[in-house]
Amino acid sequence: MREGRRFGLSAEHKADIWRRWKLGESLKEIGRAFDKDHGSIQFMLSKHGGIAPAVRERSQRTLTLVEREEISRGIASGSSIREIAKGLERPASTVSREVVRNGGRSVYRASDADQRAWRSALRPKTCRLARHRKLRLIVASKLIRDWSPEQISGWLKRRYPNNGSMRVSHETIYRSLFIQARGVLKKELVQHLRSKRQIRRSVHAKAAGQSRGQIVDAISISERPAEINDRAIPGHWEGDLLSGSGNSHIATLVERHSRFTILVKVPSKDTATVVAALSRxxxxxxASLRRSLTWDRGLEMAKHKSFTVATKVDVYFCDPQSPWQRGTNENTDGLLRQYFPRKTDLSGYSQADLNKVALRLNQRPRKTLDFDTPASKLQASVASTH
Structure with a gap:
């Protein structure tokens, strides 16, 4: 984009940019489509927090440009206000206010009056968080504790079931964070979102996959008993390695029934090291929580037989390049990126540090648990088995 050149996009082009953004195209892809620098595209999107603004529509009760042109022609021909109003089938008071509002008969111009009316109609509705201080403070306090907007919204419904004023949608929270012109929630709270993005990104944004090696004598996930698949009984886990910079890793275990998470420090990715740490x-x-473990195709579990001997826990493996078969663990790894961003050196975290993060995650409400927490869900499950 040449220096000094204006953005110069029509309403149709802007609508197409929002459409492409919603479909998951990157800033660079959109920029190439419009022969613009991706920074210019980002500037346009960031003004609205990455959330497409609502399309403005004129109220059917207001005067149209055609009607204003009729008023202008009537004034030029010397017609009275009542005569003009009769021709438009409008009250005389409506036409009279329109003319007075725009300078009187001597200076009235249809196009100027129409543009002025369009601008004055910009009366953004104050959002719920701006109107309710108590609700706003509660939302901010939960964001500081790393709760997601969806978790906050779901928790509020459970906490205040009979108080409609203490409800707010997760979309309203996101908009209040990303659209800073609202001035409701502080911008710094964005850093407590899992993604830490400054603008909304489409759920269709592309993600690269990974390839995995082969495991000798691996038991396929298709051979898992039915009780594992239906999540009815606690004690079935999914596991993976969360990677950081400098070849550093953390082992993650997630219980399928409750989504309870355990983090394990591993000095290296070597299979003997990982299996020993997991076994401990x-x-x-x-015993009621030691039933099975489902792992990806990572070679860190090549010694899965040793793990089973040490723990009496059967190990099942996903199909090649099918990490979605461990959806619970994949989702949890995404949540953990809020605490361990990509390219973070994970070797500096002690087991005590990992336990603190796991505790924080286990005390956050989850939508899939009807906004109960993994900790309370697991506790209730264990109590019911005794």
Whole structure:
């Protein structure tokens, strides 16, 4: 984009940019489509927080440009206000106010009056968080604790079931964070969102996959008993390695029934090291919570037989390049990126540090649990089995 050149996009082009953004195209892809620098595209999108503004529509009760032109022609021909109003089938008071509002008969111009009316109609509705201080403070306090907007919205419904004024949609919270012109929630609270993005990104944005190696004598996920698939019984886990910079890793275990998360420090990705660390952690669990483990195709679990001997926990493996078969763990790894961003050196975290993060995650309400927390869900499940 040449220096000094104006953005110069028509309403149709802007609508197409929002459409492409919603479909998941990157800033560079959109910029190439319009022969613009991607920074210019980002500037346009960021003004609205990455959320497409609502299309403005004229009220059917207001005067149209055609009607204003009729008023202008009537004034030029010397017609009275009542005569003009009769021709438009409008009250005389409506036409009279229109003319007076725009300078009187001597200076009235249809196009100027129409543009002035369009500008004055910009009366953005104050959002719920701006009107309710108590609700705003509660939302901010939960964001500081790393709760997602959806978790906050769901928790409020449970906490205040009979108080409609203490409800707010997750979309309103996102808009209040991303659209800073609202001036409702502080911009710094965006840093507590899992993605830490400054603008809304489409759910259709592209994500690269990974390839995995082969595991000798791996038991396929298709051979798992039905009780694992239906999540009815606690004690079935999904696991993976969360990677950081400098070849550093953290082992993650997520219980399928409650979504309870355990983080395990591993000095290296070597299979003997990983299996030993996991075995020590799993042996600390009650027998009722040691039933099975489903892992991806990572070679860190090549010694899965040793793990089963040490823990009496059967290990099942996903199909090649099918991490979605461990959806619970994949989702949890995404949540953990809020605490361990990509390219973070994970070797500096102690087991005590990991336990604190796991505790924080386990005390956050989850939509899939009807906004109960993994900790309370697991506790209730264990109590019911005794």
């Amino acid at each position: 952690q799993v042996r600390k669990l009650p």
